[in-house]
Amino acid sequence: MAGMIARGGRAIYGVPLGILMLEARFPRIPGDMGNAETWPFPVQLCVVEGATPERIVLGDPREWLKPFIRAARRLIDLGVSAITTNCGFLALLQPQLAAALNVPVATSSLMQVPWVNATLPPGRRAGIVTVCAATLTQAHLAAVGAPADTPVMGTEDGAEFFRVLIKAESETMDVALAERDVVEAARALVRRHPDVGAIVLECTNMPPYAAAVAAATGLPVYDIYSMVTWFVAGMRPRVFSSDYSRL
Structure with missing residues (x-):
C-alpha cells in the first residue's frame, strides 16, 4: 500500500x-x-x-x-x-x-415507453399501468418522450392498491389484494387495447407484482426496477x- x-x-x-x-x-x-x-x-x-x-x-x-x-x-x-x-x-x-x-x-419508469416501443414489431406498442389513470396526462408522457396516445389503465377501481397508496395512506396493506388490483388493471389494458405488446408499470410500488402481471398477460413487463x-x-x-x- x-x-x-x-x-x-x-x-x-x-x-x-x-x-x-x-x-x-x-x-x-x-x-x-x-x-x-x-x-x-x-x-x-x-x-x-x-x-x-x-x-x-x-x-x-x-x-x-x-x-x-x-x-x-x-x-x-x-x-x-x-x-x-x-x-x-x-x-x-x-x-x-x-x-x-x-x-x-x-x-420515472415512463421513460421506458419509447425504448420499449422501439423493440416491438409493427402494429404493437407499449401500454401503461398506473396507480391513477385520471391524473396521468399527456404532459407527463411528453416530458419523457412517450407518445401522447399511449394506452393507459389505472388501479383506481381496485380494492386495495390505490386506497393504501393514495386515498387512505394506510400503514397496513393486504399484499394479495394489491397484487390483484395491479394484475386486473393490466388485463383490462390488454382487453381494451389488443395492440399492446408490452406493459410499463408507472408506479414505483408495482415491481413486486411485475412477475404476476407478466404471467397473467403473457407480455413483457417493465418497471422502475428494470429502468434503474x-x-x-x-x-x-x-x-x-x-x-x-x-x-
Whole structure:
C-alpha cells in the first residue's frame, strides 16, 4: 500500500444512486423502490418533506420542483453519482431536474415507453399501468418522450392498491389484494387495447407484482426496477475476465 494516496471530499462513497422519496407511511415490501433491500447495489434515500403521494399524484408535481432540486443537491453533495425518484408522476420534472443537476437523472419508469416501443414489431406498442389513470396526462408522457396516445389503465377501481397508496395512506396493506388490483388493471389494458405488446408499470410500488402481471398477460413487463438497474449499469459497467486462456 506504500505510495497510495486516498482522496476524500465527500461524506459517503460507493453509493451510485440517490433516490428522492415521497413522504409516506404505507408498507414498502421487498421489490418496492423505497425498500433498500430491493436493489443489488447501495442506494441513498432522501425524503422530500411534504411531498406526499396524494399531492404528487393528484396534484401538480411542478409545484414541488424547488424542494426536489434541493433534496437532489443534498444527495449529490453526500456523494451519489445519479438521481432517480420514487414516483412515476415525477416524469413532469424530468427536463427541469436534468437541467438543474450535474449528474444523470432518471425520474420515472415512463421513460421506458419509447425504448420499449422501439423493440416491438409493427402494429404493437407499449401500454401503461398506473396507480391513477385520471391524473396521468399527456404532459407527463411528453416530458419523457412517450407518445401522447399511449394506452393507459389505472388501479383506481381496485380494492386495495390505490386506497393504501393514495386515498387512505394506510400503514397496513393486504399484499394479495394489491397484487390483484395491479394484475386486473393490466388485463383490462390488454382487453381494451389488443395492440399492446408490452406493459410499463408507472408506479414505483408495482415491481413486486411485475412477475404476476407478466404471467397473467403473457407480455413483457417493465418497471422502475428494470429502468434503474439499466441506469446504474451504465455507471458501473461489468468488468469481464481477461484470462483468455480459459476460452
